[in-house]
Amino acid sequence: MSDLQTLYQTIILEHSKARHGAVDLAPLTDAVSRGAASGLRVAESHQINTTCGDEVTLRVSLGAGASPETDTPDSTAGASPDTAVSDLVWAGEGCSISQASASILTDTLRGLSVTEARALLENFREMLRSRGKIEPDEEILGDAAAFGGVSRYPARVKCAMLPWVAFEAALIEAESQ
Amino acid sequence: MKEYPWGMTSLAPSSASSTALHQESVPLTNIDVERIRNDFPVLHQSVNGHPLTYLDSGATSQNPISVLEAEQEYYEQRNAAVHRGAHTLAVEATEVFEAARETVAAFVGAQADEIVWTSNATEAINLLTYSFSNASLGLGGLAARQFSLGTGDEIVVTEMEHHANLIPWQQLALRTGATLRFIPVLDDGTLDLLAAANVVGPHTRLLAFTHGSNVTGTINPVAELVALARKVGALVVLDACQTVPHLPVDLKALDVDFAAFSGHKMLGPTGIGALYGKAELLAGMPPFLTGGSMITTVDMTHAEFLAPPQRFEAGTQRISQAIALAAAVDYLRETGMDRVAAWEAQLGQRLVTGLAEIDGVRLLGPGLGVERLGLAAVDVAGVHAHDVGQFLDDAGIAVRVGHHCAQPLHRRLGVTASTRASTYLYNTTDEVDLFLATLAEVAPFFGVNGGVKR
Known part of the structure; x- marks a missing residue:
């Protein structure tokens, strides 16, 4: 594979067009009250890459556990370790790397526990910041391992990280509710 | 003959290049351009396994050896603070610094005392706006009153401005209570001159516009716009960043009141630019930056200021940069600005012609046959x-991607970002062709419809 093909792996180009999880976001207040009715804590984060103007708004819904149908949500407690990332949706525009990253993020993190999602995020971040030194672990990262080539292009790391930074911020916001 | 570490040999004397001799009205050819390229060390390198194709001179240009040497020679032989100190080095430094001003002034048809050194064009325009701000506060007395703005006054810009010729005016309007209005842009990327005649009206105090667009390559009709301003007694400020480096520009003949341009876009180093102002206008303006080297007498509560240009040059100046900029001007003058302009016009038309052959590629701005700078977005x-830029970079082609500091113009043209190739005197037709051929591969690579038209 050429360097360029390593950067723009087929899976990335496909996701940049498929845009899993991309929606016309309803007003946040509506989503929050609708989520509260079903025991979900909803929050979002809007991130802009000022060097290129790419933007992503990522909305997280946190449920009580891996099987929300059987568990009773406990809205008074803080985020317990088995709190689940019940849903992820986003809106945004930008380069193929940032858009594919948002698409793959929703596929990868949806349904994980918050603890698992955080661990995966850290693994992803460490790999991206390694300037190509850390081989992506497909076992852990799944499709997100396709961004391994991005880490050799420091100017594009921000593009790939943008939705993940939005996820991180939205998660903290949702947990504080 | 001099050997250089990058493996080239220059026959040029240290003060100027011999490869760029000005032959009046003899057009540049690719052979001349290859010789010119030998004077630019940075162009002779590989990027991502390909020879560098530098098509981003609209953002910043490269430096010929004579410019690099001028700066080095200054530091090796003359470095001293100018306009202060009586020792030999200080005198010599002052002489070359002021000679540089004369060189740059002559290049744009101005007198030396009408050129104020700034760090760049952005600072030049900010200098104007803060001086006018100070005048609006009553500083500078009677002479400065003509620059004073307030409620009811209007500042007019255009929709195609670089942020550097927009935001300083927005801020000036906010500080003074003046209103900012703009001349709209038509779908083809040119100014709506019919609308301009209505926007520029009895309340217009100042009209600021770009000579040539850094996005569309459009060259604006300066005479027509100046006439609109004169009719209502408004001052004219010209952003000449994209024209002084690329066209023969005579600011006196254009009859603008002020103009700004940047050294690094015209073969000079970064950190140096210039504000041109008609002598009688500069004379009435209060200073912006204050401090050392811009005063006559000072006591604990009061200071008297020097005449322009020193009034606007507080603190230790950008001496080596000014001298290097003069070397850049020498290089351009010896090559001949008429020849540079004609060569780039040819490259610009070649770009536009080739782009029309690629499916799915939309040119921003005027099409084939319309006069334009040697650039295309x-x-x-x-x-x-950004993906287009990455693909081109992989082939060693450096272009600008993004909004090129002109968000309102991009919005007007219905896009958030674009890819811009901008040429200079050291670009060959082969480089333009390589850019076009590589651009045609972009859509197929990313799996969208497009590519060479069949």
Whole structure:
């Protein structure tokens, strides 16, 4: 594979067009009250890459556990370790790397526990910041391992990280509710 | 003959290049351009396994050896603070610094005392706006009153401005209570001159516009706009960043009141630019930056200021940069600005012709046959500009991607970002062709419809 093909792996180009999880976001207040009715804590984060103007708004819904149908949500407690990332949706525009990253993020993190999602995020971040030194672990990262080539292009790391930074911020916001 | 570490040999004397001899009205050819390229060390390198194709001179240009040497020679032989100190080095430094001002002034048809050194064009325009701000506060007395703005006054810009010729005016309007209005841009990227005649009216105090667009390559009709301003007694400020480096420009003949341009876009170093102002206008303006080297007498509560240009040059100046900029001007003058302009016009038309052959590529701004600078910005359908830029970079081609500091113009043209190739005197037709051929591969690579038209 050429360097360029390593950067723009087929899976990335496909996701940049498929845009899993991309929606016309309803007003946040509506989503929050609708989520509260079903025991979900909803929050979002809007991130802009000022060097290129790419933007992503990522909305997280946190449920009580891996099987929300059987568990009773406990809205008074803080985020317990088995709190689940019940849903992820986003809106945004930008380069193929940032858009594919948002698409793959929703596929990868949806349904994980918050603890698992955080661990995966850290693994992803460490790999991206390694300037190509850390081989992506497909076992852990799944499709997100396709961004391994991005880490050799420091100017594009921000593009790939943008939705993940939005996820991180939205998660903290949702947990504080 | 001098050997250089990058493996080239220059026959040029240290003060100027011999490869760029000005032959009046003899057009430049690719052979001349190859010789010119030998004077630019940075162009002779590989990027991502390909020879560098530098098509981003609209953002910053490269430096010929004579410019690099001028700066080095200054530091090796003359470095001293100018306009202060009586020792030999200080005198010599002052002489070359002021000679540089004369060189640059002559290049744009101005007198030396009408050129104020700034760090760049952005600072030049900010200098104007803060001086006018100070005048609006009553500083500078009677002479400064003509620059004073307030409620009811209007500042007019255009929709195609670089942020550097927009935001300083926005801020000046906010500080003074003046209103900012703008001349709209038509779908083809040119100014709506019919609308301009209505926007520029009895309340207009100042009209600021770009000579040539850094996005569309459009060259604005300066005479027509100056006439509009004169009719209502408004001052004219010209952003000449994209024209002074590329066209023969005579600011006196254009009859603008002020103009700004940047050294690094015209073969000079970064950190140096210039504000041109008609002598009688500069004379009435209060200073912006204050401090050392701009005063006559000072006591604990009061200071008297020097005449322009020193009034606007507080603190230790950008001496080596000014001298290097003069070397850049020498290089351009010896090559001949008429020849540079004609060569780039040819490259510009070649770009536009080739772009029309690529499916899914939309040129921003006027099309084939319309006078333009040697640059072209495009939108590739379905591929974000940063991905286009990455693809080109992989082939060693350096272009600008993004909004090129002109968000309102991009919005007006219906895009958020574009990919811009901008040429200079050291670009060959082969480089333009390589850019076009590589651009045609972008859409197929990213799996969208497009590519060479069949």
